[in-house]
Amino acid sequence: MNAWPGGSDGDLHGEGGRHDRGRSGGGRGGRGRPRDDRGRRAGRGPAGRDARETRRREQPVLDSAREAARDTLRAVRERDAYANLVLPRLLRERRITGRDAAFATELAYGACRALGLLDAVIEACAGRPLARVDPPVVDALRVGVYQLLRTRVAPHAAVSTTVDMVVADGGRGAGGFANAVLRRAAEKTDQQWIAQLTPSPDSAPVAASAFRHFHPAWIAQAFADALGPDAGELDAALEADNVSPRVHLVARPGAISAEELALVTGGEEGLYSPYAVYLDGGDPGELDPVREGLAAVQDEGSQLVARAATLAPVDGPDGGRWLDLCAGPGGKAALLGAIADIDGAHVDAVEPAEHRAALVRSAVDGLPVTVHAVDGCDSGLAPGYDRVLVDAPCTGLGALRRRPEARWRKSPEDVTGLTRLQRELLGAAAELVRPGGVIVYSTCSPHLAETAGIVMDAQRRHGLTALDARTLVPAAMPGLGDGPFVQLWPHRHGTDGMFLAALRK
Ligand SMILES: C[S@@+](CC[C@H](N)C(=O)[O-])C[C@H]1O[C@@H](n2cnc3c(N)ncnc32)[C@H](O)[C@@H]1O
Known part of the structure; x- marks a missing residue:
């Protein structure tokens, strides 16, 4: 198909290759009228406007939503930025709102996720490895190919707006190259490209x-x-992982019930955690119960992990000495602290990174929790805890849906370094828990090396006994397998992919 009617084929070597909006004398599509943000044709304006439009067409027409998406991809590539921190800032600074903001978000996050497909298509169309394409051109091409393959934007609009961005950034030669790549990409649907590649x-x-x-x-x-x-x-x-998760709130026990929170926020009570409320949209930070500290944003799976640490059966009476060995930024420490407040227990919360320890302090304000900015492997705390939660640093492979670019940043080598730390932290927990006390070990990753591998190794080395963790989550939860460990999954449970094991000393 001809993605850009009347357009030149450009130059796949990035030389020459003017794109043809000027040549047709009629603007994009050769029909004499410019397109709006989505490539729709604008109506004719009053006298004098046509002349202004002709002058304007000689310059690339830039499009704020697409530019914001392109600039987000650039920040992710150049400075390892997080897309979901960069984009909201750009939207605010550039006053992009409403449908344009939603469009920019779809393009930026969608392109970050689909990077593997987009890059394979760009390479196939360019006939050269991506490493031999100017990186800023790659950023724009990713936004353009994403529109062609994954949105309902008209192909000619996806091509012309992308070429405009490339021309404004890198000149007409680069624009011709981009035009040629995009027109080739537009010759097939995403399913055809996927089948081919x-x-x-x-x-x-x-x-x-x-x-x-x-x-x-x-x-x-x-x-x-x-x-x-x-x-x-x-x-x-x-x-x-390709779908943004619903926001989950936790109703702080003793402060508000999930039922009340759902009523006040217009949300829906969670399926599994007795504290969970699901929201469909809006800024949770604006909600009164969140501003007043009665509720907070927390994935339902994380709520279940913290709750399990309070439910696991200890031998003998629970003396109320609880420990959260990896507490930052404090989500689970706050839930543990709220339950400890009801049960008459006290929580020590360990977090070595000072700025994260400060976040824990703020999350547990008013609760019976003491924060220690020390290394969990060598905390100096006195042994004898009834309950220890080890919510270990991990690859986060269970939460890829939360950070659009995360999957492309991680590598198998990350696993090796983390498993060493996870083993050490669980060993430290085994020293700190009293005989008959329980350790709950969790990760936000289903990777077996970080989950069952670490736990089974600790059982052998420290003489710990695995309890059936399935009994620590609601019986209604489907797909919990044969135990004794629990692996939650976004596709099964709508939670992050939390792993949970309970061990008794
Ligand atoms: C998965 S996060 C914990 C999340 C937390 N439990 C929550 O619910 O908010 C792991 C935390 O362990 C911390 N950490 C890293 N190395 C540590 C160590 N040696 N001892 C204790 N904590 C450590 C990290 O800084 C990070 O804050």
Whole structure:
């Protein structure tokens, strides 16, 4: 198809290759009228406007939503920025609101997630590796190809607006190159490109699923390993990372019930955690119960982990000495603290990073929690705890849906360094818990090396006994497998992919 009617083929080597809005004398589409942000044709204006438009057409017409998306991708690439921190700031600074803000968000986050497919298509169309394309041009092409393959934006609008951005940034030669790449990309649908570029499902089924659902193959393999006999759910597990999660609130026990919180916020009570409320939109920071400290944003899976740490059966009476060994930024410490307040217990919360320890202090304000800015592997705290929560630093593979670019940043090498720390922290917990006391070990990752591997190693080395963690979450939860550990999944439970094990000394 001709994505940009009347357009030149450009130059795949990035030389010359003027794109043709000027040549047609009629603007984009050669029909004499410019398009709006989505490529729709604008109505004719009063006398004098046509002349102004002709003059304007000689300059690239920039589009604030697409530029914000392109600039977000640039910040992610150049300075390892988080897309979901950069984009809201750009939208605020540039006063982009309403539908334009929603469009920019879809483009920026969607392109970050789909990077594997977008880059493979760009390489196929450019006939050269991405490393040999000017990086700022790549940023714009990612936004353009995303529109062509994953949105309902008219192809000619996706092409022309992207070429405009490239010309404004890199000149007409770069614009011609971008035009040619985009027109080739527009010749096929996303499904056709996926069919053409996916590794063979027969010889590499996991890599094929990874490509289809925009994940690095090693992450898809880690999910498949963790799903084990349910590896047939791999596609669903990967696809769940491509959807932004609903906001979950936690109703602080003793301060407000989930039922009251749902009524006040217009939310819906959670399916599993007795403290959870789901919100459909809006800024949770604006809600009165959140501003007043009665509720906070917290994934339902995290709520279940903190709750499990308070429920796991200890041998003998619970003396009320509880420990959160990896507390920053304080979500679980706050829930533990609220339950401790009701149960007459006290929580020590450990977080070595001073700025994160400060976040814990603020989260637990008014609760029976003492924050210690020390290393959990060598905390200096006196042993004898009844309950210890080790919510260990991990790869975060269970929360990829929260950070659009995260999956492309992580590497298998990250796992090695983290498992060493996880082993040490669980060893420290085994020293600090009293005989008969319990440790709850959790990660926001389903990677077996970080989950069952660490726990089984600790059982052997420290003589800990695994309890059936399935009894510590609501019986209504489906798909908990054979135990004794619990692995939550976004596609099954709507929570982050939290892992949870309970061990008694
Ligand atoms: C997964 S996060 C914990 C999240 C927290 N439990 C919550 O719910 O808000 C892991 C935390 O462990 C901290 N951490 C890293 N190294 C540590 C260590 N040696 N000892 C204790 N905590 C550590 C990290 O700074 C991070 O804040």
